[in-house]
Amino acid sequence: MEWINIIVQGVLIGGLYAMFAAGLALIFGVMRLVNIAHGDLIVLAAYIALMTTDTLGLNPLIAIAIVVPIMAAIGYALQRALLNRTLGDDVLPPLLVTFGLSVIIQNALLEVFTADSRRLKAGAIEVASFPLAEGVWIGVLPLLQFVVAVAVIAGLQVLFYRTALGRAFRATSDDQSVAQLMGLDNRHVFALAMALSLAVIAVAGVFLAVRTNFDPAIGPARLIFGFEAVIIGGLGSMWGTLAGGIVLGVSQAIGAQIDPGWQLLAGHLTFLLILAVRPEGLFPKVQG
Amino acid sequence: MNASFRVEHATRSSHVGTVVFAVGFVVLAAAPAWGGRDDLRLLSEIYAYVALASLWNLLAGYAGLVSVGQQAYVGLGGYVLFASTILAGVHPLVAVPLAGVIAGVIALPVAGLMFRLRGHYFAIGTWVVAEVFRLISSQISALGGGSGISLPAGIVTAMASSRQMREFLIYWVALALVVAVLAAIVLLLRSRYGLALTAIRDNELAARSNGVDVTRTKLVVYILTAFGTAMVGALIFLQKLRISPDTAFSVNDWTAFVIFITVIGGIGRVEGPIIGTIVFFLLRQTLADLGSLYLLMLGAVAIAVMLMAPKGIWGLIAERFGWQLLPLERRLRFAADARTT
Numbered sequence: 182m183e184w185i186n187i188i189v190q191g192v193l194i195g196g197l198y199a200m201f202a203a204g205l206a207l208i209f210g211v212m213r214l215v216n217i218a219h220g221d222l223i224v225l226a227a228y229i230a231l232m233t234t235d236t237l238g239l240n241p242l243i244a245i246a247i248v249v250p251i252m253a254a255i256g257y258a259l260q261r262a263l264l265n266r267t268l269g270d271d272v273l274p275p276l277l278v279t280f281g282l283s284v285i286i287q288n289a290l291l292e293v294f295t296a297d298s299r300r301l302k303a304g305a306i307e308v309a310s311f312p313l314a315e316g317v318w319i320g321v322l323p324l325l326q327f328v329v330a331v332a333v334i335a336g337l338q339v340l341f342y343r344t345a346l347g348r349a350f351r352a353t354s355d356d357q358s359v360a361q362l363m364g365l366d367n368r369h370v371f372a373l374a375m376a377l378s379l380a381v382i383a384v385a386g387v388f389l390a391v392r393t394n395f396d397p398a399i400g401p402a403r404l405i406f407g408f409e410a411v412i413i414g415g416l417g418s419m420w421g422t423l424a425g426g427i428v429l430g431v432s433q434a435i436g437a438q439i440d441p442g443w444q445l446l447a448g449h450l451t452f453l454l455i456l457a458v459r460p461e462g463l464f465p466k467v468q469g
Numbered sequence: 470m471n472a473s474f475r476v477e478h479a480t481r482s483s484h485v486g487t488v489v490f491a492v493g494f495v496v497l498a499a500a501p502a503w504g505g506r507d508d509l510r511l512l513s514e515i516y517a518y519v520a521l522a523s524l525w526n527l528l529a530g531y532a533g534l535v536s537v538g539q540q541a542y543v544g545l546g547g548y549v550l551f552a553s554t555i556l557a558g559v560h561p562l563v564a565v566p567l568a569g570v571i572a573g574v575i576a577l578p579v580a581g582l583m584f585r586l587r588g589h590y591f592a593i594g595t596w597v598v599a600e601v602f603r604l605i606s607s608q609i610s611a612l613g614g615g616s617g618i619s620l621p622a623g624i625v626t627a628m629a630s631s632r633q634m635r636e637f638l639i640y641w642v643a644l645a646l647v648v649a650v651l652a653a654i655v656l657l658l659r660s661r662y663g664l665a666l667t668a669i670r671d672n673e674l675a676a677r678s679n680g681v682d683v684t685r686t687k688l689v690v691y692i693l694t695a696f697g698t699a700m701v702g703a704l705i706f707l708q709k710l711r712i713s714p715d716t717a718f719s720v721n722d723w724t725a726f727v728i729f730i731t732v733i734g735g736i737g738r739v740e741g742p743i744i745g746t747i748v749f750f751l752l753r754q755t756l757a758d759l760g761s762l763y764l765l766m767l768g769a770v771a772i773a774v775m776l777m778a779p780k781g782i783w784g785l786i787a788e789r790f791g792w793q794l795l796p797l798e799r800r801l802r803f804a805a806d807a808r809t810t
Contacts, residue, residue, distance in 0.1 A: 215589030217537065266776055272588040276535050277732055277775050284725050284768040288761040401720065405600060408593045412586070442615075446604040449597055453582060456594075460585040 182316035187434045189313070193323035195423075195430030196330030197392070200385035201407030202414065202422035203334055204378040210416070211350045211374040212268060217279040220404030221286040222379060226252050226386025227395050228290060231299055241301040241391050242325075249383045256379030260372040268371070283400065290397035298394040307391065326388045331423065333381055338419045340377075350374060402445075409452040415462020424463055428455075474803045478659060479796040486794030497644055501637045509640045513708060515750055516647035520701045521723065522730040522742030524694045527654055529728075530737035531666040532690040533673060535588075538595025540724050541579075541602045542572050542695045544717030546702025548606055551712050554624045556611060561620075561628055562642065565703045572699030576692045584684065596720070603718035617713025625710065639708055646704055650697050654739060655795055657693070662686060664799070670737055721764070729771040735781030740794045744783045 201223060208214050216222075226248055233244040263282075267274040309321040341347040352360040353370050361367055389395060389403070406429060414425025429448050436447020455462065479487075500512055521543070529535045549568035553559040559567060579598055586594040607615040629635045657663055665686045668676035677683050702723075706712045716722070726749065734745020749767075756763045778785055786792060 209589070213589070215593065217592070263772075263776075272533070273529065273535055273736070274775055274779065276537075276589060276592050277728060278772050280537060280725070280728060281768040281772040281775070284721075285765050285772075288765040288768070291761045292765070401596070402600075405593065405597055408590070409597065412590065442604070442608055446601065446608075449601045449604070452597060453601070456582050456585055 182314075184438075185314075186317050187438050188431055189317060189319065190323070191431035191434030192427050193320075193327045193430070194434070195410075195427035196327035197385055197388055197426070198406045198410045198429050199423040199426030200330050200333055200381055200388075201403055202410035202426055203337060203419055204382040204385070205404075205407045206411045206416065206419070206422050207337065207381070208374055208378045209411075211354050212371050214264065214268065214275050215279070215408075216264075216378075217276060217404065218283040218286055218400075219279075219382070219407060220402065221283045221290075221400035222252070222255075223382045223386045223389065223403045224290065224395060224397060224400040225255075225286055226379075226383040227301070227390035228294060228299075229383075230301060230387045230390055231294075234301060241303050241387055242306070245384055245387050248387055249380050252379040252383035252386075253376040256376040257372045259379075260375035261368060264375065265368050265371055283404075287397050287400060294397065296396055296398070298396040299390070300394050301387070301390040303391045322391065326392070329384060329388070330426075333384060334419045334423050337377075337381070341419070346373065406448070409448065412462055413452060413455050415464040416466055418464065418466075421462060421464035428463070474801050477800045477802050478798055480793050480798050480800075482790075482792040483794060483796040483798065486792075487796065489794070494644075494648065498641070501640060506636060509636060510708075511750075513640055513643040515746055516643045517701055517705050518726065518730060518746045518749065519743055520647045520650040521698060521727045522734070522746055523650055523654055523739065524697045524701075525724075525727050526731045526736060526739070526742050527657075527666075527690060528694045530731065530741070531658075531670045532687045533669060534687055534691060535592045536595040537592050537720070537724050537728070538597070538599040539694070539698055539727065540718045540720055540722070541595065541599035542576070542698035543702035543705065543723040544599070544606065544714070545572050545575065545602055546699030546704075547706035547712045547717045548612065549699065550703040550706055551612055551618060551620065552609075555618070555621065561624060561707055562638075565642070565646075565700050565707070568703035569696040569700040573692050573696035576695035579695075580688055580691045584688070599718050599720070603714045606717065607714040613713065615714060617711060617716070619711045620707075639704070643704055643708070646700060650701070651739070653693075653697070655797065658739065658797055662689060663797075666690065725764070726767075729767050731781075732771045733774050733781055735783030735785075735787075737780070738783050738787065739797060740787070741781050741783045745781065748782065 201219070205216065205219055208216060229251055230241055230244050230248045233239060233247050234241050237244070237247075239247075259282075263278065264275065267278045303322065306322050306325075310318045311321070313319045339347075341350060349360070349365050349370050350373075352363065353365060353367055357367055360370075410422055410425035410429050412425070413428050414421030414423070428451065432451035433444050433448040437444035439447070497512065500509060504512070521539070525536070525539055528539070546565075546568040549571050550561065550564045553564045553567055554561050583591055583594045583598065606612065612618050625635065629638050658666065665676065665681045668679065668681055669683055669686060673683060702717075706717065709716075730745035730749045731742050732745070733748055734743065735741030752767070753763070756766070759766070774781060780788070
């Protein structure tokens with residue numbers, strides 16, 4: 182029973198990792214950019230949620246409705262003003278610019294909010310739970326977070342394959358110059374993809390901030406969790422990121438059970454193991 | 470046929486540069502005679518950053534392996550030093566090259582895994598490796614676990630009995646190490662591997678189609694940089710006399726600063742990291758009081774340089790004046806004009 186409980190908790194936290202991963206996979210898919218500042222942007226979303234709840238007195242889960250458009254606007258502006266200028270054949274400029282951005286965001290947050298760890302208060306829902314079976318309890322908040330993650334990923338999947346915007350994303354992903362010949366403005370399409378990516382991690386950032394303590398320095402670890410979930414899941418579809426997030430979450434939960442110091446290590450080792458035995462991930466893209 | 474031409478590496482500016490380096494070396498080697506303790510400490514730190522940035526430049530600027538996880542090898546070097554001296558009684562100055570060798574051996578399987586990740590994902594993959602090393606080091610209770618450990622006084626005094634002599638010794642080893650790293654890089658770049666590396670830097674596809682074994686060349690560079698980086702790491706922590714997982718595997722200290730130094734100085738040129746380190750320390754001596762604002766500004770400057778002058782300060786100077794401080798040029802001289810000139 183104890184182990185079932187652990188695995189269930191791992192699966193539920195996996196939903197959060199899947200949201201980190203979906204944002205990362207989305208922009209990599211569309212413009213082959215890996216955003217090293219991804220984790221710090223998640224933390225930025227958490228701080229924006231903190232400011233919103235402090236000033237407006239809203240419940241954090243309602244504040245999501247405010248944080249998401251703010252982060253999307255930041256994403257659009259960031260891509261138009263900065264990141265579009267780094268794209269090209271060379272991998273160096275986007276990596277170094279987003280790395281610099283990561284350092285800037287971390288230190289700006291440190292300057293404004295200090296290194297104190299913070300947490301969002303969501304009220305009674307934080308501790309509410311119900312029994313699933315004998316000895317297995319499910320927290321309402323983790324469950325809600327998991328359901329939201331599944332909904333977000335399903336939404337992205339529909340957007341990618343059923344809408345005009347998704348078609349534009351896939352077209353620029355396949356061939357930038359042909360997409361441009363067909364009348365798409367790449368700079369705008371890329372900026373929309375970044376806006377969408379940051380909208381997704383805005384949701385993730387708020388849930389992160391309700392579940393755990395956060396401070397300006399925790400960003401890079403979130404980037405790594407998202408990245409590991411992407412690679413474990415494979416670059417096939419958005420559902421792959423969900424699978425990757427769950428595998429990572431369960432690995433960490435099992436590791437933590439063995440020894441608290443092993444929680445993160447177990448996740449990393451699972452990632453390295455998958456890289457060694459199945460480098461294309463669990464759900465690779467089907468080559469047509 | 471072979472005798473009818475030869476390859477010339479030196480230019481007039483590189484002759485001047487070589488003289489500048491030689492004079493600089495003599496002046497710096499005599500630093501214990503003219504400098505105080507703080508000067509020696511600062512200079513050693515500068516040497517460490519020149520070495521780390523030069524190695525990162527070789528990795529990212531030439532071989533195209535953009536790693537944000539070189540702190541893995543800095544920390545590994547530091548921990549090998551502490552483990553081998555404390556647990557196995559190795560002499561600290563023997564532990565420095567030992568750290569290099571062990572890191573080189575560990576780098577082989579790491580490269581085997583990381584090279585499966587392409588381009589951008591390689592960068593984050595190297596970060597995961599550094600995290601794994603950090604987490605493992607915090608599990609080793611014999612080395613202080615998460616809170617770290619100090620080098621016992623007995624080991625420290627075994628190097629040299631007086632404190633002053635110890636400081637001089639470590640200073641000279643630090644200087645020797647940075648000179649060795651720079652010399653090794655210059656020799657590597659002048660060898661066949663150097664030609665292959667320069668070709669990879671300029672155009673990987675063209676290099677491959679001209680018969681360069683790109684993967685093999687990258688593997689050699691990855692292992693060599695791990696070897697050098699770990700030796701620098703061992704020396705850094707021999708000087709600090711204390712190590713902990715967070716300081717040993719710090720991404721800010723051993724990767725962010727190193728990347729900013731290289732980018733600002735000029736990536737893909739051997740002179741770049743040297744110029745970058747000088748700029749970095751000048752800025753730090755004047756702005757260090759600003760704390761986190763200093764890092765913020767450094768990040769902004771690096772982004773601006775990357776976007777507006779991607780070849781860095783030295784790139785601008787080299788292009789404007791055609792200077793080259795080190796004999797790295799390749800110019801064919803045919804027998805006929807060799808006789809006339």
